[in-house]
Amino acid sequence: MRYPSGVNKTFNKEIKYSNRGMNLEDDINSTNEYYLVNNIACIYKKPTPVNIVKVDYPNRQNAKIIEAYFKTPSTTDYNGIYKGRYIDFEAKETATLNFPLNNIHDHQIKHLNLIYKMGGIGFIIVYFKKVNEIYLLEIQQFNEYVSSHTNKSIPIEYFKTNGKKIEYKYNPRIDYLKILDTLYFKGGKNEEED
């Protein structure tokens, strides 16, 4: 990829993130790349949805977008296929020991529920920065909490009891498919729990 002269993306990133531990999105992307090159799964982050208004064409090869706006995403950020199953999830960070429900759009929750209803595997990955812990919570367990509580956030304890902790490793960094193995593919076969 080419960046404008003087811009060193890697260097910028190192500065930006060095003081606040890992970067969830980067680590999930590198995990997905690991899955891809090792023929384990094919899971991608969707591009950021952008509403393009004006494009400048200085020449045929280089179209430059000069006016665009961020759009609200209609789905979650990540989806793909693992062991023949459709996988769909959203990844979020939180600074406190509670995961605020408004961190996830309502339509993303609806989307994950639809995926589950249609036979896919839907979940959220939440990184609690304060304690440096990452959890995977299935959409079913998320619903369970929301329907039985009036809180506007889910405490980390609920993730500890009803979710699964993802250990941070060197490679792949955030091995969430290992968790899905214990939940959906016990003994190497594809089997549903409920």
Added chain:
Amino acid sequence: MRYPSGVNKTFNKEIKYSNRGMNLEDDINSTNEYYLVNNIACIYKKPTPVNIVKVDYPNRQNAKIIEAYFKTPSTTDYNGIYKGRYIDFEAKETATLNFPLNNIHDHQIKHLNLIYKMGGIGFIIVYFKKVNEIYLLEIQQFNEYVSSHTNKSIPIEYFKTNGKKIEYKYNPRIDYLKILDTLYFKGGKNEEED
């Protein structure tokens, strides 16, 4: 949706497309919307991948992207879930009666093959504008042609024989899942052909 006063979107669309037949992308998007609202399938077009360089923040609510560039997509445009199966495809138009192979990126073909290998359903949809016909061609049949021919394009006859014609309807416009039903879900069950 609100439009500026005096703008009738439907009317504009009619003017815009009346002379050049249907618009493949719009029609597939509206087909996917039909599938979604009728709880048939959950299939989305991925946003156009854009490399965002500069963003202007006139105020907190309105971020305006003022410098961005188009990126080469790493995957196909459409994916989702239908009857529990992972679905993945690319849609293309061609003005002639031959579909040029360079209309599809190599990595998109590799992606579709990987999806197939992993147990998903991968295909291309091609709209031949000249004769106003739309075909679905599975990635397996696409490979079959490429491996046994040196041509740089696939003639429409190959689509007629080895693909499936999608009839253009009022609603849903391009009912490609009906084709998948005949190929993968005969008799209502989920069964593989090969």
